[in-house]
Amino acid sequence: MTALAHRWTREHPQLLLLLGAGLWLVLYRTLIPASEALVSLLPVTRESHLGSALQFFFYDTPKVLLLLTGIVFVMGMINSYFTPERTRALLAGRGAGVANAMAASLGVVTPFCSCSAVPLFIGFVQAGVPLGVTFSFLIAAPMVNEVALTLLLALFGWKIALLYLSLGLTIAIVAGWIIGRLRLEAYLEDWVRELPPAQALSDDGTVHLQDRIESGVNNVRDVVGRVWPYIVAGIGIGAAIHGYVPQDFMASIMGADRWWSVPLAVLMGIPMYTNAAGVIPIVQALLAKGAALGTALAFMMSVIALSLPEMVILRKVLKPRLIATFIAVVACGILAVGYVFNAVL
Amino acid sequence: MKQIKVLGRGCSNCRNTIQLIEEVAGAHGEPIELEKVEDIQVIARYGVMSTPGVVIDGTVVHAGGMPSRDKVEGWFSSGN
Numbered sequence: 256m257t258a259l260a261h262r263w264t265r266e267h268p269q270l271l272l273l274l275g276a277g278l279w280l281v282l283y284r285t286l287i288p289a290s291e292a293l294v295s296l297l298p299v300t301r302e303s304h305l306g307s308a309l310q311f312f313f314y315d316t317p318k319v320l321l322l323l324t325g326i327v328f329v330m331g332m333i334n335s336y337f338t339p340e341r342t343r344a345l346l347a348g349r350g351a352g353v354a355n356a357m358a359a360s361l362g363v364v365t366p367f368c369s370c371s372a373v374p375l376f377i378g379f380v381q382a383g384v385p386l387g388v389t390f391s392f393l394i395a396a397p398m399v400n401e402v403a404l405t406l407l408l409a410l411f412g413w414k415i416a417l418l419y420l421s422l423g424l425t426i427a428i429v430a431g432w433i434i435g436r437l438r439l440e441a442y443l444e445d446w447v448r449e450l451p452p453a454q455a456l457s458d459d460g461t462v463h464l465q466d467r468i469e470s471g472v473n474n475v476r477d478v479v480g481r482v483w484p485y486i487v488a489g490i491g492i493g494a495a496i497h498g499y500v501p502q503d504f505m506a507s508i509m510g511a512d513r514w515w516s517v518p519l520a521v522l523m524g525i526p527m528y529t530n531a532a533g534v535i536p537i538v539q540a541l542l543a544k545g546a547a548l549g550t551a552l553a554f555m556m557s558v559i560a561l562s563l564p565e566m567v568i569l570r571k572v573l574k575p576r577l578i579a580t581f582i583a584v585v586a587c588g589i590l591a592v593g594y595v596f597n598a599v600l
Numbered sequence: 601m602k603q604i605k606v607l608g609r610g611c612s613n614c615r616n617t618i619q620l621i622e623e624v625a626g627a628h629g630e631p632i633e634l635e636k637v638e639d640i641q642v643i644a645r646y647g648v649m650s651t652p653g654v655v656i657d658g659t660v661v662h663a664g665g666m667p668s669r670d671k672v673e674g675w676f677s678s679g680n
Contacts, residue, residue, distance in 0.1 A: 339649045339664065366665070371650045373609075373640050378649030446641055453647055473665070481612070568609070571640050 268464040279325050286317045308498025315490050315536065319409045323402065323486070324479055330401040331474025332467040334366040339375055346384045346392070351435045355391040359427035362395030366474075372397075373568055380443065381453040387435020394585060395427035398560040402482055406535040419552065426556070426588035433584050442577035485533035493540035506545030516550045517593035521586055524557025534558045549596025556589045603658075605635045607643045608651035613666050617652045620672055628676045
């Protein structure tokens with residue numbers, strides 16, 4: 256049976272893809288009415304604290320998980336076009352400016368796991384990718400990823416998702432460009448600078464559609480398998496906030512008229528180590544209780560882009576001064592985003 | 601005896617890779633010497649950019665994500 260299925264996928268990858276897309280759409284259409292029906296069957300009224308918390312939980316969990324599976328699968332297929340080796344070859348030997356923008360965009364589509372951040376960093380620098388360009392990549396890769404964008408799309412709508420995407424890219428491009436201008440190559444750890452230069456070669460093996468499908472499936476198993484507990488926990492906390500925290504409670508702490516709320520949100524975000532999956536449902540609930548969008552976005556970006564454990568790993572390749580510069584530049588970018596949003600919206 | 605090194609900083613993919621290699625080697629009845637390399641300097645010297653990477657007898661045979669079972673099978677069948 257499995258052998259047959261295996262052969263079938265090798266011979267008809269397009270059909271399989273179509274079939275999968277159809278099945279996904281049917282599931283997506285039926286899951287949401289089903290979850291609504293389920294909540295109406297529960298012996299709680301929608302107006303009660305528990306009722307509104309449960310409604311949030313049962314409505315959003317299936318929606319988010321299904322959307323995530325679809326988008327992560329597509330990203331897995333896209334990822335197979337952009338291996339780190341190929342990305343490095345694209346970036347090596349380019350000047351600042353355009354290269355920063357390219358690096359940030361490639362950061363979104365290149366497969367990236369925070370445990371490979373350091374080897375990737377070294378690989379880029381070794382092949383002659385400028386330091387600032389490398390940083391543009393390193394800032395964009397964890398901050399603007401498919402999990403964050405999916406959650407924003409599911410919980411906030413496409414406008415906010417697009418806004419987050421463009422702001423994240425802008426911060427990565429500008430911060431990388433500034434770091435490049437500061438000429439901080441001397442603050443790489445000595446052993447990194449003494450490594451023999453590497454050739455940026457990309458292996459151009461032919462990849463078939465079925466391999467890309469496999470890459471998509473692997474990405475789903477890998478990413479969704481890893482983040483779903485965070486999402487469920489995040490939506491659970493978000494649901495509790497929705498049901499029990501009084502309306503407009505957050506306005507006094509995270510409202511737009513408190514000038515100190517943005518820096519506070521950024522500071523609070525640094526030691527918190529969770530990923531986009533856990534923090535976004537919580538942020539959505541805070542927004543519903545009167546937090547300002549700019550403050551909430553700043554908090555979200557700080558949690559994701561500036562994490563203490565990542566700094567500890569980066570410390571092995573960067574001297575303290577370069578780490579401090581990195582944190583300062585990115586934090587300023589996030590602060591600017593927070594203030595601009597609070598002022599405009 | 602094959603000397604196999606798994607390069608990576610101990611994320612779940614690295615642990616799964618080690619497990620998979622042990623499993624396949626066991627199935628082929630081939631004795632191996634498996635070493636887990638977490639030192640970033642050593643990983644960098646092998647030129648591996650995305651972990652986990654796999655090094656067999658000094659040659660990098662895999663980098664980036666967990667290798668598929670078919671690929672791991674390939675490392676063991678070619679020797680015989």
